[in-house]
Amino acid sequence: MCVSCGCFRSCLERWVMPISKSRKSPFNAGNERGGDRLLQIEAVYDKVPVGLCYINRHGVFVTINDQLSRMLGIASELALCQRIEDIVPDHAPLLRKGLEAALAGLAIPDQQIEHCEDTFMVSAAPVMNDLGEFAGISVAYTNITNMRKMAEKLWETEQRTAYALESAGQWIWDLNIATMRVWRSPQYRILLGLDPNGADSESVAWDIVHPDDKAHAIQAFEDAVSGRTSHFEAIYRVPRGAGGNAWILSRGKVVEYGPDGSPLRLLATSVDISAQKRVEEQLSTTVQLRLELEQKLLEANRKLKNQSERDHLTNLPNRRKFSHLLKREFVRAIENADTLAVLMVDIDHFKAYNDFYGHLAGDKCLVQVGRALNKVVKDSGGSVARFGGEEFAALLPSIATERAADIGGRMLEAISAMQLEHGASPSGKVSVSIGMAVLDEAHRVAVPGPDDLLNLADSALYESKRNGRGRLSVWGAFTR
Incomplete structure (x- = not known):
């Protein structure tokens, strides 16, 4: 709690x-x-x-x-x-x-x-x-505080510079479309960790772009130059001086045309967006x-x-799971005017069996009995659970009383057929007593809820015990 x-x-x-x-x-x-x-x-x-x-x-x-x-x-x-x-x-x-x-x-x-x-x-x-x-x-x-602030700062910077202002984290570049030579402002070498006094700032276009991203950048350039797009925009990687790559966002537009209308120059800015990419x-x-x-x-x-719904010894559903199944099947039977049989099963003289053979043998007996009961009931479309101690419980949906009683009889026979020795029992063999109650058209008024059906099956079980054990008693019907 x-x-x-x-x-x-x-x-x-x-x-x-x-x-x-x-x-x-x-x-x-x-x-x-x-x-x-x-x-x-x-x-x-x-x-x-x-x-x-x-x-x-x-x-x-x-x-x-x-x-x-x-x-x-x-x-x-x-x-x-x-x-x-x-x-x-x-x-x-x-x-x-x-x-x-x-x-x-x-x-x-x-x-x-x-x-x-x-x-x-x-x-x-x-x-x-x-x-x-x-x-x-x-x-x-x-x-997303840092990411939002970064985006706001980038937007403000782009507005202020209008493709020309060199500011922290950015550089500008000017591409001669006829010669495909590009000039870059000195900031690009500083931002990439390169020697500011190294090679000339003018070089072949796209030479710094990562090989895997070059085709994308060139396609964006060709779209802008041909007029298919109003401006140039591409994201690509470029190598850093200390190793590794920086993610770069470049944006620009054609700013000069020849007398015949052909594009001459592309002016653009580039900014390192590696931090944003990491985010x-x-x-x-x-x-x-x-x-x-x-x-x-x-x-x-x-x-x-x-x-939580399985018995750790027999691996059958436990009492909690059985209660859930009983409630579900009871509601289904009521809504569909169907039948539902509940059988309570008790191993006869089980305390004496434990005292005579020991608890380990008792656990083995419980497993064997549970397995035999489960086989009979499962073949009939029902389910068996270990209710507690030496008690088991079975549900048989959509089965009439006489057929349910036949299945109960087969359960008795299955236990008898195992021929398990029980030196502390008058019969000398392990046996079970069964009590059964059925929800059908004749008994709907007498069985208002699932717990009532369970109690009636339990009463029938005690009737079997009073009549000598090793038998099936059916509430309101007959004794087998």
């Missing part, structure tokens, strides 16, 4: 099982291997350079990574299981709109928000649980990493959910 609000386990069990920021989660404590897996994912989750959180459909924080805690100046352990209005009141309307859009099946648009002196891009995606139901949204906060690559990597982490989280949740 969460110390803050008591809702954390219900969040985990009812929706997608997210990574908890609390290492003391009762869920982790009860599933050591699953907990270790979640902690491994959590370790990666906290290393991504963006703020991540998961908000359930009720607007409650279920998980929040350390990066987002630092970005927003909140304590993650205090935010867990708290409403967004209580933790981030300024952002709550935006997050609520995202939840509403996802719930309605609509796309969630990215939004920019201001927080203190920073600007964040807020992206969200819906998360579904294993039943395909909407569980909440996964939200990413990406700090774009980091954003792309982050998005991909987030998708991979979410997929791993879903896979881990599926495995953990499967573990």
Whole structure:
């Protein structure tokens, strides 16, 4: 139970099982291997350079990574299981709109928000649980302050210089279209880490462009010169003096024409956008990493959910899973005016078996009995679960009483055919007692809910025990 609000386990069990920021989660404590897996994912989750959180459909924080805690100046352990209005009141309307859009099946648009002196891009995606139901949204906060400032500065610089002002981070170049010789201002050598007093600033056009990008740059030039585009624009790599490449954005236009209208000169500016490219690559990597982490989280949740619904000894569904199946099949039977049989099975004199042979032999006996029962019921389209201790329970959907009783008889015969020794039983062999109740047209009024059907099957089981064990009793019908 969460110390803050008591809702954390219900969040985990009812929706997608997210990574908890609390290492003391009762869920982790009860599933050591699953907990270790979640902690491994959590370790990666906290290393991504963006703020991540998961908000359930009720607007409650279920998980929040350390990066987002630092970005927003909140304590993650205090935010867990708290409403967004209580933790981030300024952002709550935006997050609520995202939840509403996802719930309605609509796309969630990215939004920019201001927080203190920073600007964040807020992206969200819906998360579904294993039943395909909407569980909440996964939200990413990406700090785009530097990127936004860089873009604004670039725009202002371009406006001021009008293709001519030499400023920090830029250079201008003048291309003679007839000779294809280009002059570059000295800034280009400084910005690329080259010797300012090196080679002449005039050289062959495109000689500094990376071979893989040269065709693209030349095509952009030819489009501008021919008039197919109004201006020249290209992004390409050029080598740095210290090694590696710089990403360059060049923009320009034809500024001089001959008497016959032929283009003579192209004037352009170039700017180093390597930092912007790194941000774009980091954003792309982050998005991909987030998708991979979410997929791993879903896979881990599926495995953990499967573990939580399986009996560790027999590998049959456990009582929790059986209760879920019973409720689902009961609703289906009521809605479709169909039948549903429930059988409760108890190994006769099992305590005496444990006392006589020991608990390890008792565990082996449970596995063998469970396997035999499951084979009979599975062949009939039903399901068997270990209900607890030496008790098993079976569901037989869409089967009439007489056929269900025949299947119950085959279950008795399957256990008898194993010929398992039971020195502490009057019969000398392992046997089972079965009680059965059927929801059909004649008994709908007497069976208002799934628990009532289960109780009637349990009563029939005790009838079998009172009549000598090793038999099937059917509620309201007959004894076999």
